Amino acid sequence: MSDDKPDNTDMPGAVVAKQVPPVVNRRKQQQRRQFLRTLMLAAGVVGVSSMGFIPVARSWNPRLRPPGALDESELLAACIKCGQCVQVCPVEAIKLADIMDGFGVGVPYVDAREQSCDFSCDGLQCILACPTGALSHKLNYPSEVRMGFARLDRPDLCLAKKGEGFKGKIRGPEFDGLFRYNEIDRWKPQRIRDQEFDLEICDLCVRHCPIEIRIAQCEAGEPPSGDINQCPPRHAIELRPVDEGDGVRRMRPEVLDGCVGCGACEMVCPTSPASIVVDIESTVKRV
Amino acid sequence: MSYLTESFMQLLGRAPRKPKAEEYTPEVKQIHFYKRGEKVDLEAIRAEHMGHKSHKWRNRRWATLISVNLLFLVSYYFDVQLLEGALTGSRFIGFHMADLNSALQVMLAYKHVVLNLLIGTVTIFVLWFLLGGRTFCSWVCPYHFVAELAEKIHLKLVERKLIRNHEFHRGVRTVFYVVFAVLAVVTGYTVFETVSPTGILSRAVIYGATLALGWVAFLLLFEIFFSQRAWCRYVCPIGMTYGVVGLLSPLRVVYNVEACKHEGECRKVCEVPHVLEPVIKGRATDVTVPIGADCTRCGLCIDACPTSSLRYEIRGLNKVL
Numbered sequence: 001m002s003d004d005k006p007d008n009t010d011m012p013g014a015v016v017a018k019q020v021p022p023v024v025n026r027r028k029q030q031q032r033r034q035f036l037r038t039l040m041l042a043a044g045v046v047g048v049s050s051m052g053f054i055p056v057a058r059s060w061n062p063r064l065r066p067p068g069a070l071d072e073s074e075l076l077a078a079c080i081k082c083g084q085c086v087q088v089c090p091v092e093a094i095k096l097a098d099i100m101d102g103f104g105v106g107v108p109y110v111d112a113r114e115q116s117c118d119f120s121c122d123g124l125q126c127i128l129a130c131p132t133g134a135l136s137h138k139l140n141y142p143s144e145v146r147m148g149f150a151r152l153d154r155p156d157l158c159l160a161k162k163g164e165g166f167k168g169k170i171r172g173p174e175f176d177g178l179f180r181y182n183e184i185d186r187w188k189p190q191r192i193r194d195q196e197f198d199l200e201i202c203d204l205c206v207r208h209c210p211i212e213i214r215i216a217q218c219e220a221g222e223p224p225s226g227d228i229n230q231c232p233p234r235h236a237i238e239l240r241p242v243d244e245g246d247g248v249r250r251m252r253p254e255v256l257d258g259c260v261g262c263g264a265c266e267m268v269c270p271t272s273p274a275s276i277v278v279d280i281e282s283t284v285k286r287v
Numbered sequence: 288m289s290y291l292t293e294s295f296m297q298l299l300g301r302a303p304r305k306p307k308a309e310e311y312t313p314e315v316k317q318i319h320f321y322k323r324g325e326k327v328d329l330e331a332i333r334a335e336h337m338g339h340k341s342h343k344w345r346n347r348r349w350a351t352l353i354s355v356n357l358l359f360l361v362s363y364y365f366d367v368q369l370l371e372g373a374l375t376g377s378r379f380i381g382f383h384m385a386d387l388n389s390a391l392q393v394m395l396a397y398k399h400v401v402l403n404l405l406i407g408t409v410t411i412f413v414l415w416f417l418l419g420g421r422t423f424c425s426w427v428c429p430y431h432f433v434a435e436l437a438e439k440i441h442l443k444l445v446e447r448k449l450i451r452n453h454e455f456h457r458g459v460r461t462v463f464y465v466v467f468a469v470l471a472v473v474t475g476y477t478v479f480e481t482v483s484p485t486g487i488l489s490r491a492v493i494y495g496a497t498l499a500l501g502w503v504a505f506l507l508l509f510e511i512f513f514s515q516r517a518w519c520r521y522v523c524p525i526g527m528t529y530g531v532v533g534l535l536s537p538l539r540v541v542y543n544v545e546a547c548k549h550e551g552e553c554r555k556v557c558e559v560p561h562v563l564e565p566v567i568k569g570r571a572t573d574v575t576v577p578i579g580a581d582c583t584r585c586g587l588c589i590d591a592c593p594t595s596s597l598r599y600e601i602r603g604l605n606k607v608l
Binding site: 034035037038041042045046048049050052053056073074076077078079080081082083084086087088096098099100102103105106129131132133 | 363366371372373374375376377378383385386389390393396397398399401403404407453454455456458459462463466467470474475476477478479480481482486487490493494497498499501502517521522
């Protein structure tokens with residue numbers, strides 16, 4: 001220790017000057033250091049966690065949320081980030097956001113182009129699984145959902161609009177998207193890439209629309225789950241003829257009131273990029 | 288009552304205080320008196336106890352912790368619906384369970400009380416009340432596990448004098464608790480969840496690796512090179528919540544002063560050494576003293592004690608485990 005000064009009294013003739021050690025209360029000093037350190041820790045942790053607000057405030061990652069999701073800010077507040085919705089989805093449409101979503105970390109979203117919701121669970125499993133009502137329990141049927149709203153984003157690419165048909169498999173051999181085709185298997189989701197199509201005029205978006213599928217089932221007298229309440233009251237999408245005066249038979253997908261924004265049309269659209277996309281509900285509201 | 292207040296004040300961050308003379312029972316006074324008269328050669332005692340190496344409770348705890356976290360994964364992967372969700376919120380064979388702190392943050396931010404969440408919260412409250420509160424930390428929390436491994440590295444580095452441990456004031460955890468609660472109310476977002484390594488790790492185990500693990504890695508590096516067990520000791524409001532739950536819990540660690548040689552091995556391995564203050568020579572106010580609520584019931588001290596002076600106790604049953 002530095003304060004143990006060598007004793008020099010036995011040196012002959014040495015003048016013993018009493019050295020007064022500088023008054024440093026080491027304990028006090030340590031306490032002060034600890035206090036400052038603690039202050040920095042507090043500032044650091046609160047600062048880092050508050051940074052989560054940036055991606056939210058600047059909407060870095062606008063997300064299509066699962067069926068029944070509350071308004072964005074309420075969703076982020078109410079969601080307990082447990083992923084039970086992820087676990088129950090039969091087509092694995094729901095993912096959890098990462099840290100780049102800030103406060104939205106662990107909150108579920110749907111990347112429709114990769115894997116859309118297809119409502120084949122009828123009962124809105126994700127909503128039933130949600131422990132906090134972040135996916136609102138007030139909804140009972142797919143037709144009541146409004147995740148977003150589909151829009152023909154690139155009419156120039158749309159095959160139907162060009163008057164073209166579609167032959168072959170949708171979106172190439174690498175695409176992992178799933179869809180439950182009632183006519184193949186009610187319960188087992190199929191790989192979309194395994195389906196073969198031969199259409200005179202492309203109507204993939206309409207024939208994959210869960211609302212249109214339901215309406216067709218109801219009209220055939222076989223409502224989903226045998227429940228007529230499952231029957232959507234309004235159509236969501238239909239092909240309408242377009243005449244451009246060149247004699248080519250063209251059709252244009254028209255999105256209707258009944259669209260729930262599940263994104264199935266976006267997922268199955270064979271053009272690249274997708275001709276039809278889903279606008280996220282909140283964006284629709286703002287415009 | 289004074290045990291409770293002391294236990295609670297320690298949770299909030301107050302340093303343990305020296306008991307006053309009138310707080311000691313006559314029996315323990317006698318024991319302390321005799322021990323004062325004994326000649327103690329700490330080195331000799333340590334040498335004598337060198338052979339004592341038990342990892343009984345640590346092994347059981349790690350096995351439990353890994354099993355619980357894997358059960359989430361297995362349940363999802365094989366779709367067996369045994370334990371669905373993540374540590375923040377889950378269903379155990381259909382029964383709702385909600386992490387108390389996550390549920391609190393959600394209720395404060397969302398400003399509604401959802402019935403399912405309330406059911407889950409009550410279930411978890413009862414469960415951890417019975418099991419000892421912070422038992423959650425050491426027996427379930429995945430961050431506790433990785434932090435324990437990081438701590439080993441930290442201690443090695445300290446031993447080789449390559450680094451020095453920096454302590455913070457424990458009261459800062461209370462500050463964090465209040466700040467995060469206020470932030471949730473004011474901003475309407477569950478701010479703490481953004482940085483909670485418990486949530487991040489639990490989700491990563493179940494749903495796959497994320498970038499958020501980078502934050503967890505940073506925390507571990509901070510604990511290895513700067514401050515031992517910093518997150519669990521000074522920050523985590525989850526630990527604080529469960530600490531309060533455990534205040535009156537029947538399951539706790541108790542200390543018996545009679546055979547204790549006071550060589551302090553238990554305090555060296557403890558995540559929260561302030562709770563082990565009574566094991567210091569002359570500090571125990573009774574022959575057996577219950578350890579405070581900040582104790583995570585991890586059992587490392589029980590493993591470390593060569594004289595079996597520390598053990599688990601279920602109050603009321605008075606049965607030795």
